[in-house]
Amino acid sequence: MEKVKNVMQWGKILLPLSSIRFYPPQFVLRDPVLEGVTAAINNGQDVAVIVFNLKDISNIAEQLGHVQYGQLLKQIKKAFQMTIKQHIAKQDIITLHDFYSDGLTLFIKVDYMHHSLSEINTIMGKIIYHVEKGLYPLYPSLQPQFESGYMFVEKQSFSVLHSVESARRQALAMAEKRVKSEWNEMVHSIKKIVSKQEIKLLAQPIIDVATKEVRALEMLSRGPAGTVLESPLSLFSVARQTGMLYELELLVFEKVLEQIKATRCRQNIFVNCTPLTLGNIQFTRDLKKLMLQYPLISPAQITIEITENDSIDGLKNFIYNIKMLRLMGYKIAMDDTGAGYSSLSIISDIMPDIIKIDRSVISNIDKNSVKESMLQGLMLIAREAGSLVVAEGIENEEEASVLKRNNVDLAQGFFYARPTAFVKKTS
Template sequence: MHIEINIDTLLTKIIQEEDLSVHFQPIVHLQTQQIYGYEGLIRGPVNTVLHSPTRLFQAATKTNQLAELDILCRKKVICRFAKLSLPGRLFVNVDPITMLHEQFREGITLQFLQQAGIDPGRIIIELTETNPVEDIELMQHAVRHYRQMGFRVALDDLGAGYSGLKLWSEIRPDIVKVDRHFIQGIDEDRTKQQFVNAILKTATALGSRVITEGVETKKEYATLRKIGIEMLQGYYFCRPVSVPPTTLSSKLFREEPRSEDTFELLTVEHIKRPAVSAQVNTSVNHIGELFTSTPELESVVILQETEVLGMVLRKEFMNMYASLYGKDLYGKQQIMRFINRNVLQVEKYMPLENVSFRLTTGLDLHREEFIILDNCTLDGTGRLIDLLHEITKLQVNRARHANPLTLLPGNVPIQQQLQKLFRKNNAFVICYFDLDNFKPFNDVFGFTRGDQVLRFLSELLVVNIDDQKNFIGHIGGDDFVCIFETENWQEVIQRILNQFDESISGFYNGNIGCNIRTKDRNGNTKNFGKMSLSVGAVLVSSSNTHCHIDLSKEAAIAKKRAKKMKGSSLYIHQLNIGAPSPPVPIYSFAP
């Protein structure tokens, strides 16, 4: 009992004397590799039982001083942020329960900002719940109130709170922060990867952005990058400190320049149109004049300085503006309240098919138009009708050059990929896959069963090979080609060989030992054993790309030697290149 009284007294003294220290932790934007903003974090007095923020807020809740502490924390964080002149946005933690407290005063945060000289547009209110919030309607009202003052809203610790998912669906925050529990060890946990991926897809559908908290290792960072997370926060970049950095070392990011392949793909930049934009503090009357004077204008992109917030859409806006009292009621107000935030934003180098998938799978997205960015700044807009037109052309062209059985790229795309690698002087490995004893199997069991085997092999390749970094092609018949640029290619090939051997027996209808008797290519009857898979690999270094190479011949040599090995096997063929000559690679393949 004595300890509780001391804690109560200590907390009252802390609040009265404002004896709190502020730490900041950067929030990193992956695309730009820059600091997007900082989360303000509070610490109690050093060498006291209330130094820990967890104990501090638990004590405040228990002694009914949470509202006072929460407001003091906002004041301290805002003042410190201004004093350090930190760039970007400030994430201010707010417990929703304080909104329901009788001592909560509307506009108190705005007063602190005015005193500190900080634009409200730089503030993101981060809702952090320590207790259940059941009054969703009041929460919605509070969020609307914050947005009218120019703030944006983030929902903290998604997946950890009492009502996080319910709050997300009801208040539609601008940002959701995924709880650190789902990030720790995500590189080794498929379930966590699926959860975060599902959150990302849901956020896209609901018009929210995603921040993952608790990123501590390079492997966690790499996994989240691969999933497509936009912003990250955690010890991997920086611990919470009283004076945080304003820039981050490039060594923290994967030292991997943007692949030139991206530029050679047909990207969304191909259908980019000029955008009309306005700042968030622009008046409703000004936007109305824009739409009225420009009948063909369908949308205006709204910016907070250079950050894209969303769109004002002609149809939605004019229904309000042209109503009986619309202009009189809203004309002098800022355009912020009429922004449609459920508009897809994509980088200009994103392939058209990726954009199509995101646009057509979003639940509440505005589909007719989307925003195109260049390193997170406005670059233009795109239209769904133009996107679908180009996608149709792509699919027709792809079908023309694809193998009709497996739908994998055929000889023409294979040659184009090799041309690209030679042109860039990239090192790569080309692997020639061939089935042993496939013809006798085909003769005995028929073409239908043979086609099943070919489709099985193609699926095996697709499942095991990352086609975002490598290339898979089907030359024809039982000949497949894979072009690897990743270093783990041998591990991948061995996995494919093992899985092939484990599954191929199932195609033999229970034949003992999978032995069959039929005629060979010379017309002689003989016994043939179970099918195996031979892989001939040719290693092409960057220096080899300056030499005359007959890749078709070299791959055939590698395949022939692999077929002489017993069972499913991999043969690695080292090129024997003489003096360099003008690069005249020969890379056409024939089945």
């Protein structure tokens, strides 16, 4: 009895009494995945769950035998750890987890305002390339190859643990493209969204920095309310991975035209479009067909905003389509400028009408003189290209004051206005 009393006394010192009463010991232990994901969400960031799976795993295990296969798994994990550190910023990595050898799962922080889906695809491709390259000399007869998929942790769920498990399961389905799995369910979901036009649009004003007047509206897409695909990150990542990105982006354009007609909007409208869609040989033709249904809407009212950091190498129709769109009367905006080399490198190729400066440059610019110098440099580039400048992600008056003293043309962000639904006019 005395021993039991001593144990309870030590327990009260080490753990709260509530923990001893209500939680089994394993739930008191520190969980780096849940801690990291929770901290990122609380900080306003999204979390991407990326799965890397070894292809043809059964045959490889059979060829190597139990011992050698175990050694291979250790080498794979070490190779991924080293490669991930080389290609992802330390502050963005939450953890790399081995779920009972069922593939490796990487958790990273993502800020969707300046991280793009193509960036995640590029990172995944680079990691796999370098890991495979390093393993080939060690296993020349096997030539290990990997498949990958990703999903985002749902922020609004009642349980972070449930959200993490759900995102990982969906990422696995994306990686494996399994028959009779969540892969088919997600393909069905995205096809249903496109066929039934189950998306809604929000509008965020773009403000004249000098006068604070609304100069344009950027249209932002959301999937069906209350579903995993309501989040634009999840919606467009599933569309991209299931080969439905073009159809989804064309649907967004159609919805935009519907909204302009229904609200009798006279503002300039920004519509987001990825280089993959802009490089599609059918895009200008399909857009013309759409516009014929809305004869009162002029292409001059619409600015096509090139999003993401996809390389345009290999997109042979991209530059041609940009030229055609200009001839049709559309204006072209370049998004995410300053977030990476790729956005800067194509400015001279497309000479955009508008350059949007990424929020990574703008965030805390009032406290960072280097960022202000970067802003000034980007504005010089914009002036040389004959482009207007829009600063994105303005969150406070201090950031806005830096824009004003540097004569930035336009701005958008929560400081000015949050995205809201269009209100249909009644008269």
